[in-house]
Amino acid sequence: xxxxxxTKRAFDLIVTSVGLIIISPIVIIIALFCGxxxxxxxxxxxxxxxxxxxxxxxxxxxxxxxxxxxxxKLLPDEQRITKLGSFLxxxxxxxxxxxxxVIKGEMSLVGPRPLLMQYLERYSSEQARRQQVLPGxxxxxxxxxxxxxxxEEKFRYDVWYVDHCSLGLDIKILLLTIWKVLKREGIxxxxxxxxxxxxx
Numbered sequence: 001x002x003x004x005x006x007t008k009r010a011f012d013l014i015v016t017s018v019g020l021i022i023i024s025p026i027v028i029i030i031a032l033f034c035g036x037x038x039x040x041x042x043x044x045x046x047x048x049x050x051x052x053x054x055x056x057x058x059x060x061x062x063x064x065x066x067x068x069x070x071x072x073k074l075l076p077d078e079q080r081i082t083k084l085g086s087f088l089x090x091x092x093x094x095x096x097x098x099x100x101x102v103i104k105g106e107m108s109l110v111g112p113r114p115l116l117m118q119y120l121e122r123y124s125s126e127q128a129r130r131q132q133v134l135p136g137x138x139x140x141x142x143x144x145x146x147x148x149x150x151x152e153e154k155f156r157y158d159v160w161y162v163d164h165c166s167l168g169l170d171i172k173i174l175l176l177t178i179w180k181v182l183k184r185e186g187i188x189x190x191x192x193x194x195x196x197x198x199x200x
Contacts, residue, residue: 007167012109016102027096030061030088037084038062043097048114051134056106058114059097063088092181098137110170111136112158115198122200123155130158133165138177140169146180151198 020027034042044060063085067075074080081089088094101107107114114135120128141149141157149157161169 004166008108008165008170009105011167011170012102015109016099020099020103023096026093030093030096033084034061034088037082038065044094047117048135049117049120049131050106050114051131053120053131055117056101056104056114058107059100061088061094061097063094095137102137106134108134108136108170110139110161110173111165112139112161113142119198122198126159127155129162130155132162138173140173143173143176143180 031042042062044062045057047055048058050056063082064077064080065082067080069075085094098107102109111134112130120131123130139158140161141154144157145153
């Protein structure tokens with residue numbers, strides 16, 4: 001019997017629960033700042049595909065304001081992101097609410113990042129294998145370039161993780177993620193607030 005899913009789940013719950021207790025003052029402070037500078041709601045909520053393509057709602061701190069053009073259309077991300085939002089993204093502090101997704105069992109601390117629902121139909125059969133495991137707050141592709149690598153490279157790293165995932169690898173990825181966050185590497189592609197759209 002493969003015990004890896006149970007070990008991974010136990011690890012996620014223990015680390016996330018203890019982590020939330022420790023960082024709760026930081027979470028409260030960020031929530032207050034987001035409410036002041038971005039307005040309400042303070043959380044960004046969006047449907048994303050999880051393991052086996054099951055949809056769930058991903059939570060993040062909002063990093064953008066609701067700004068519209070004269071036709072009522074949202075302005076581009078680059079015009080709506082605030083200085084606070086840029087700071088939250090560069091330090092990955094905007095991801096803290098996603099720990100609730102981990103507690104709920106919709107995500108893991110480590111796994112392929114949950115992308116947009118419309119991307120599912122654009123995957124090749126090999127790329128679609130990334131959906132065989134729980135999505136993660138961080139992952140193998142995040143420590144190899146995050147948003148600065150191509151979509152093809154990102155998916156190769158994601159599928160590699162699916163084939164090699166283990167508790168030891170998860171711990172390695174988490175430690176390397178902390179190092180990458182401290183260095184603020186791979187936040188965005190040139191000309192984009194995050195990463196260009198995946199077109200298949």
